[in-house]
Amino acid sequence: MYNFQLGEKVGFFSEQGTATILEFLPIQKIRLIDNEGFEQIRDISELIRIHSLNYQLDKQTIPNEKEAISKRRNMQFSVKMENKKKTSIWEIDLHIENLLDNSRNLTNTEILLKQLTNFKSTFLRAKDKRIQKLVIIHGVGEGVLKNEIRSYLSKQEHIEFYDASYLEYGKGATEVRFTISSY
Numbered sequence: 157m158y159n160f161q162l163g164e165k166v167g168f169f170s171e172q173g174t175a176t177i178l179e180f181l182p183i184q185k186i187r188l189i190d191n192e193g194f195e196q197i198r199d200i201s202e203l204i205r206i207h208s209l210n211y212q213l214d215k216q217t218i219p220n221e222k223e224a225i226s227k228r229r230n231m232q233f234s235v236k237m238e239n240k241k242k243t244s245i246w247e248i249d250l251h252i253e254n255l256l257d258n259s260r261n262l263t264n265t266e267i268l269l270k271q272l273t274n275f276k277s278t279f280l281r282a283k284d285k286r287i288q289k290l291v292i293i294h295g296v297g298e299g300v301l302k303n304e305i306r307s308y309l310s311k312q313e314h315i316e317f318y319d320a321s322y323l324e325y326g327k328g329a330t331e332v333r334f335t336i337s338s339y
Contacts, residue, residue, distance in 0.1 A: 159298075160186070166203040167265055175203075201303060204265055244286075248278045249293040250301065271301055276308065279332070288334060291320050295328040305330060 160166065164177050166188070175188035175196065184200045250271045252259045259267060275292060282290045294301045309317045309332060320329035 245289045246282050246287050247291040290332040291329055293329045
């Protein structure tokens with residue numbers, strides 16, 4: 157899933173800064189030296205590949221709520237029939253070309269942050285509007301976006317989530333069901 161190499165510069169999901177990989181350790185751990193010269197041991201899932209050394213994890217890379225909503229023009233909301241009763245189902249496609257007109261100048265970190273911002277905003281809106289099912293189309297790729305989404309979902313209460321229908325969405329989607337007790 158993660159294909160990092162010794163000597164490669166990486167960034168962190170949860171904080172600013174970069175580090176260089178020094179050694180691969182057992183149980184998905186990596187020994188790094190950060191940009192201030194301190195050695196650290198991190199879980200491999202906390203790291204992201206850097207394609208540009210100019211990326212910044214600051215408020216400029218995370219769109220505000222108004223911008224995030226305005227970029228959702230391709231998000232699909234639909235109502236489908238399930239078990240002979242009306243069920244509200246929302247779908248969101250997080251492929252970056254569906255969220256932004258132009259993503260050519262963005263780093264992978266910036267793209268991931270925009271996708272996660274759109275996902276979290278949509279998730280909270282679906283919960284507030286008492287939608288019964290949300291399908292998140294995240295794609296397959298290296299699994300970074302899927303892992304971040306599922307990590308977020310695992311911390312939420314009153315929901316169930318699992319792989320969405322393979323026949324309908326392929327491998328790259330997660331289905332969230334909001335339980336009645338969450339209302």
